[in-house]
Amino acid sequence: MNSHPGSELLISFILLLALVAGVAWGFMARPLRIAPKASIRFFFANMSLSAGIYLLTVHTSNVSFLNWLLADIAILSSFMLIGWGIQELFKLHSSVKRDCLTLLFACLLMLTGHLQQLDPVFLGVVFSVTATIFLFSASQHNFQAIQKDFGIAAACLMSAPLFIATAVFFARTLILLWPETHADSFVATYTAEAMPFLWFCVILTLTINIVMIGGALARLVAKIRQFAERDQLTGLWNRRAVLKKLQEMHEQWQKQQQSYSLILLDLDHFKLINDSLGHDAGDAALRRCATTLSAVVRTQDLVSRYGGEEFLLLFPGVAATELPLIAEKIRATLAGCQLIWQNQPIELSASLGYITVYPGAKAEHLLTLADHAMYKAKAEGRNKACRAVIS
Structure with missing residues (x-):
């Protein structure tokens, strides 16, 4: 079977894209x-794809089965590495063991198919099924990670190329399994019939790399957002973020008319901890209080470090009777929490002021009233919770 010039050109173009x-x-x-760590996995994914595509450029009808097998393994490995890169990028649960077993099983099936001299369609089905599994896993992980930080619309947009690639390989599997399918039209890559699939591979190589860059x-935007909204010492929401959440809750x-409550608390004798044991001990006390x-x-409640040794807690749906x-x-x-710092116990306690939203209240005025109640608790001996007096 003679090679088709157009298919050879497309294969070379895919190779160039993957290398770049x-x-x-x-x-x-x-x-x-x-x-x-994620970038190095994406690097190896493209290098593996390049290796597989290169082996395709030397495909002829007389090429040994080993050449076909290595090409298929290299391309499947690139799909597998894409999934691993996404898992590393978004700190998701690793599927390395499962994927390696899947790839090994596919290799054994292809090797068995060759030794038993089965129809080439069998090898195409094994390749397509394995590619579908790897790409679907990558699509699912990418969608879930993007949705968590940016919503379903962004997740759909940024995962669409992976889902489309999954659908194409799944459709290829069904076509190959259809009775009286001509293998060369859907298995070989060096014929005129392979042109549509090769164009798909060109688009796939481009769009999947765009998805990975996206x-x-x-991930970078999510980290920046986290740094902007989280307190670096305790990991809690910071003052800016909690005030924004409070305003949203108040507008709701x-x-x-969905009630909400808040508690403002201040650690007792915190300055004494810093002065006697050092600021590292004070930081440890703040972290223990946060946890x-x-x-x-x-x-559904929100805990934040409001400033210094003060913490602000928001309770959506909590009425005045429950607070x-x-x-x-x-x-x-x-009060029952004890911190051991350099073999020395640190007793923790806090003074609390609390209030529930009421008709005509403004969010900032609730904070002022809770602050007054908190200082009242301190004036009455600390380690006490006081209700705010509505004026």
Whole structure:
């Protein structure tokens, strides 16, 4: 069977694209160090694709089966590495063991097919099924990670090329399994019939690399956003973020009359901890307070470091009748919390002021009233929870 000039040209173009993309990811890994662990996996994914495509350029009807097998393994490995790169980029659960077993099983099936002299369609089906599995896994992980940080619309847009590639390989599997399918039209890559599939591979190589670059940028934006909204010492929401959340909650109350409450608390004798044991001990006390508060509240509640040793907690849906019990529970939990610093115990306690939204209230005025209640708790001996007085 003679090679088709157009298909040879497209295969060479795909090889060039993969090589250029691989070099670009290599620069991102080093020296730019942009998501280096993920970038190095994307680098190897493109290099593996390049190796597989190169082996395709020497495909003829007389080429040994080993050449076909190595090409298929290299291309499948590139799909597998794309999934690993996405997992590393978004810190997702690793599927390395499962993917390696899947690839090994596919290799054994292809080798068995050759030894049993099965129809070439069998090898095409094994390749397409394995590619579908790897690309679907990568698509799913990319969609879930993007949706978490940027919403479903962005997730659909940035995962579309991967899902389309998955659908194409799945469709290829179904076509190959259809009775009286001509193998050369859907298995061989050096014929005129292969031109549409090769054009798809060109677009696939471009769009998947665009998706990977988009994922790297999305991860970078998410990190920047996290730095902007999170307190670096405790990992809690910072003052700017919690005030924004408070305003959103207040606007929702104004529209839907959904009650909410807040607690402002201040660690007792915190200056004494810093002065006697050092600022590292004070930092440890703040971190312990943060983990304790996060553990004692509900998942929908919001805990923030409001400033210094002050913490602000927001409770959506909590009414005035429920709040005193919640405040007392938090006070008692902190009072029973002890930190050991360099073999020396540090007793933690806090003074709390709490308030529930009421008709005509403004969000900033609620904070002022809670602050007054907190200082009242301190004036009355500390380690106490006081209700704010509505004036």
